[in-house]
Amino acid sequence: MERKLLLANAHIKGIETLEVYRQHGGYKSVEKALKTMAPEAILEEVKTSGLRGRGGAGFPTGMKWSFIAKPEGVPRHLVCNADESEPGTFKDRYLMEKLPHLLIEGMIVSSFALGANLSYIYIRGEYFYVARIMEKAIAEAYKAGLLGKNILGTGFDLDLYVQIGAGAYICGEETALIESLEGKRGNPRIKPPFPAIAGLWGRPTVVNNVETLAAVVPIVNDGGAEYAKIGIGKSTGTKLISASGHINKPGVYEIEMGITVEDFIYSEAFCGGIRNGKKLKAVVAGGSSVPILPTELILKTAAGEPRLMSYESLSDGGFATGTMMGSGGFIAMDEDTSIVKNLYTFSRFYHHESCGQCSPCREGTGWMEKILHKILDGRGTLKDVDLLWDIQSKIEGKTICPLGEAAAWPVAAAIRHFRKEFEEYVTNPQNIKDVKHFYRLNQLTEA
Amino acid sequence: MAKVTIDDIEIEVPDGTTILQAARMIGADVAPPAMCYYSKLATTGGYCRTCIVKVEQGSTKDPRPMPKPVPSCRTTVMDGMVVRNNTSPEIQEARAGIVEFLLINHPLDCPVCDQAGECDLQNLGYKHGAEATRYEFDRRTFEQIDIGENIKLHMNRCILCYRCVKTCEQITDGRVHGVLNRGDHAEISTYIEQAIDNDFSGNVIDVCPVGALTDKTFRFKSRVWFTKPMDAHRDCDKCEGKVAVWMKGNEILRVTGRKDEFGEVESFICNTCRFEKKSVSDWTIEGPRKINKKSVISANHYEETKKPTYLYDRVQLLNDGKKLPEVNSKDNG
Ligand SMILES: Cc1cc2nc3c(=O)[nH]c(=O)nc-3n(C[C@H](O)[C@H](O)[C@H](O)COP(=O)(O)O)c2cc1C
Ligand code: SF4
Ligand code: FES
Numbered sequence: 094m095e096r097k098l099l100l101a102n103a104h105i106k107g108i109e110t111l112e113v114y115r116q117h118g119g120y121k122s123v124e125k126a127l128k129t130m131a132p133e134a135i136l137e138e139v140k141t142s143g144l145r146g147r148g149g150a151g152f153p154t155g156m157k158w159s160f161i162a163k164p165e166g167v168p169r170h171l172v173c174n175a176d177e178s179e180p181g182t183f184k185d186r187y188l189m190e191k192l193p194h195l196l197i198e199g200m201i202v203s204s205f206a207l208g209a210n211l212s213y214i215y216i217r218g219e220y221f222y223v224a225r226i227m228e229k230a231i232a233e234a235y236k237a238g239l240l241g242k243n244i245l246g247t248g249f250d251l252d253l254y255v256q257i258g259a260g261a262y263i264c265g266e267e268t269a270l271i272e273s274l275e276g277k278r279g280n281p282r283i284k285p286p287f288p289a290i291a292g293l294w295g296r297p298t299v300v301n302n303v304e305t306l307a308a309v310v311p312i313v314n315d316g317g318a319e320y321a322k323i324g325i326g327k328s329t330g331t332k333l334i335s336a337s338g339h340i341n342k343p344g345v346y347e348i349e350m351g352i353t354v355e356d357f358i359y360s361e362a363f364c365g366g367i368r369n370g371k372k373l374k375a376v377v378a379g380g381s382s383v384p385i386l387p388t389e390l391i392l393k394t395a396a397g398e399p400r401l402m403s404y405e406s407l408s409d410g411g412f413a414t415g416t417m418m419g420s421g422g423f424i425a426m427d428e429d430t431s432i433v434k435n436l437y438t439f440s441r442f443y444h445h446e447s448c449g450q451c452s453p454c455r456e457g458t459g460w461m462e463k464i465l466h467k468i469l470d471g472r473g474t475l476k477d478v479d480l481l482w483d484i485q486s487k488i489e490g491k492t493i494c495p496l497g498e499a500a501a502w503p504v505a506a507a508i509r510h511f512r513k514e515f516e517e518y519v520t521n522p523q524n525i526k527d528v529k530h531f532y533r534l535n536q537l538t539e540a
Numbered sequence: 541m542a543k544v545t546i547d548d549i550e551i552e553v554p555d556g557t558t559i560l561q562a563a564r565m566i567g568a569d570v571a572p573p574a575m576c577y578y579s580k581l582a583t584t585g586g587y588c589r590t591c592i593v594k595v596e597q598g599s600t601k602d603p604r605p606m607p608k609p610v611p612s613c614r615t616t617v618m619d620g621m622v623v624r625n626n627t628s629p630e631i632q633e634a635r636a637g638i639v640e641f642l643l644i645n646h647p648l649d650c651p652v653c654d655q656a657g658e659c660d661l662q663n664l665g666y667k668h669g670a671e672a673t674r675y676e677f678d679r680r681t682f683e684q685i686d687i688g689e690n691i692k693l694h695m696n697r698c699i700l701c702y703r704c705v706k707t708c709e710q711i712t713d714g715r716v717h718g719v720l721n722r723g724d725h726a727e728i729s730t731y732i733e734q735a736i737d738n739d740f741s742g743n744v745i746d747v748c749p750v751g752a753l754t755d756k757t758f759r760f761k762s763r764v765w766f767t768k769p770m771d772a773h774r775d776c777d778k779c780e781g782k783v784a785v786w787m788k789g790n791e792i793l794r795v796t797g798r799k800d801e802f803g804e805v806e807s808f809i810c811n812t813c814r815f816e817k818k819s820v821s822d823w824t825i826e827g828p829r830k831i832n833k834k835s836v837i838s839a840n841h842y843e844e845t846k847k848p849t850y851l852y853d854r855v856q857l858l859n860d861g862k863k864l865p866e867v868n869s870k871d872n873g
Binding site for chain 2: 444447493
């Protein structure tokens with residue numbers, strides 16, 4: 094079922110301007126929160142809503158907020174993570190482009206709840222034009238008294254700045270983002286301490302994804318309990334899905350969590366099926382870092398239940414037969430896709446983006462890329478496939494930040510579910526450049 | 541105080557102690573190897589991951605195990621924590637993996653490297669490394685550069701432990717040294733080869749666990765195991781003046797800080813002591829430096845030899861319970 098909560102007004106002409114945004118009920122939550130609610134009450138609503146972070150890890154937002162330290166006289170900060178660099182994810186860009194004021198509104202309310210008077214939007218360098226849109230919207234909000242000193246006469250002050258990154262994926266990791274925001278090299282910090290205790294300039298800081306902060310608006314407007322009614326189980330609310338790959342209608346969709354994956358792929362309301370009438374081969378359901386699943390496992394869980402678009406259902410079966418919701422970057426691949434080639438592309442990305450601080454990721458990502466390149470070049474051996482498996486297992490869980498896992502999981506999943514395809518590449522290298530190659534690969538997968 | 545059990549050995553340590561420090565208090569055999577941590581420099585550690593250990597029990601209060609291996613150099617102990625290092629096969633395997641990662645892009649040019657014999661990576665590879673490499677691609681290479689007049693940077697050998705970066709941040713004034721680029725192209729550099737010109741810059745040589753930063757006044761003069769380390773001191777207006785001088789005959793070939801059994805200097809020394817005071821008359825020589833017997837450096841010149849205490853038992857075992865004098869007596873065959 095299509096359910097529009099965040100994007101309900103995205104189609105309205107001029108909605109990116111403050112005037113039109115307010116005509117359609119914009120900034121109601123700021124009035125409500127700042128004038129009638131205590132910060133703790135907002136936190137309670139967010140807890141009740143069951144909202145989980147939309148940046149990838151799915152950590153409950155209310156709980157994250159409750160961890161923030163409140164030492165006397167030390168300022169706190171809210172930072173919006175708009176670095177969105179996970180391959181296959183482009184929902185935050187869409188949201189900021191269409192509804193810049195929704196993010197600002199969410200940030201005002203959230204900053205109020207956290208007691209932050211100086212907040213930032215850290216946006217990736219490639220989103221330069223989006224940063225301009227945000228800056229324009231922020232200027233409008235300042236003019237209307239929604240930002241700055243004494244907002245709407247309530248005595249609450251908030252300054253909001255946009256900071257443009259330089260295009261490094263790693264700066265999406267929250268502590269690397271904080272380093273970068275402080276003007277340093279974007280290296281992830283070694284935790285603890287966590288940002289909630291010592292973040293930006295050593296002060297208590299909350300980092301949240303764009304979509305997470307936007308979702309605070311309906312939560313404050315309608316109440317956490319109302320929000321929690323949407324969705325299924327511990328996956329409450331709606332989720333923006335960036336759908337790409339070999340589907341008929343790629344784009345950003347807002348779904349109510351709990352619809353089936355099958356429905357999402359094949360119904361006309363969403364992806365509209367696989368293009369050119371081809372068959373689906375595999376899906377990367379949550380952005381490039383999450384394990385790839387073959388058709389049978391993405392449509393149905395190992396127990397034979399239909400797989401749903403929700404945190405729990407997507408991870409049902411662990412990594413043996415399941416995957417993760419991640420950031421909601423849904424990449425569908427048709428029968429003509431080479432899993433090995435796709436994996437090489439991912440591995441090249443992680444190698445390129447590793448910050449180089451810790452040895453397993455620094456050395457391991459490059460090594461995996463080189464082996465995959467060798468396999469694609471027709472020089473691979475069966476031993477190389479086992480070696481790839483071994484390398485990924487030696488990276489996973491031994492790094493400073495989760496980029497190590499993000500690089501290891503796709504390799505593990507591709508070998509776990511498509512080993513035969515790797516074997517075909519190394520045993521019949523002469524076929525690699527042959528056009529009928531993919532046809533043979535599919536027969537392998539189906540067998 | 542917190543009670544912590546490492547490899548079944550219990551020790552009580554002050555709150556805030558890291559697992560690595562606690563293990564070092566028990567003894568060098570229990571302590572995990574540390575390639576990037578340096579107790580004399582703040583915020584070091586956490587990068588190389590060689591010191592990872594398994595936390596089987598978080599604390600008495602919260603006995604859950606930690607889900608992933610943790611870097612012992614950056615994890616503080618909790619009361620009732622149970623840690624495994626040498627007694628965990630998983631950790632041993634994971635560590636072998638880390639060593640392999642550290643070596644795939646290392647040139648393994650030990651025969652022509654000044655650090656050979658006192659190299660932490662060599663020792664680590666000896667203990668945890670594999671016999672052969674599984675890496676078959678080109679290794680990354682860099683040009684050698686001079687960092688100032690007396691220091692050579694051989695970036696090919698660097699393992700990006702960040703110790704030298706922290707040294708420059710913390711004990712020299714004005715940060716002129718850092719990391720360029722990222723991932724496996726990352727390199728240690730003074731910004732655009734700008735020489736470090738500072739009274740304490742030479743300490744980057746001592747903190748470097750490998751042969752990436754070497755002393756140009758000593759390069760290729762001698763293998764370290766042919767030199768004899770002596771404790772020496774002089775009155776110095778910049779540093780404490782307590783050093784180790786490495787001698788061949790009556791010549792001082794190099795001057796370094798005094799390193800303990802974990803490879804850390806007792807105190808940082810100044811460039812004058814390190815690079816300029818190379819004649820015996822500059823120093824008051826205290827006597828031979830005590831160096832771990834297992835180190836190749838101690839070969840040939842251990843002045844005082846202690847009577848080995850274990851010999852009796854060993855000989856007994858080998859000779860059906862006969863005592864040493866009996867074994868050596870004429871009657872015994
Ligand atoms: C390598 C890496 C890249 C990340 N990139 C992003 C990103 O682009 N956007 C984002 O919101 N979170 C990203 N994250 C997750 C953040 O670290 C953090 O968990 C998130 O911003 C928290 O927000 P949430 O609680 O609202 O999800 C990344 C994490 C890692 C390890
Ligand atoms: S896992 Fe990779 S990206 Fe993360 S800190 Fe280590 S080297 Fe940097
Ligand atoms: S010594 Fe602990 S990570 Fe390097």
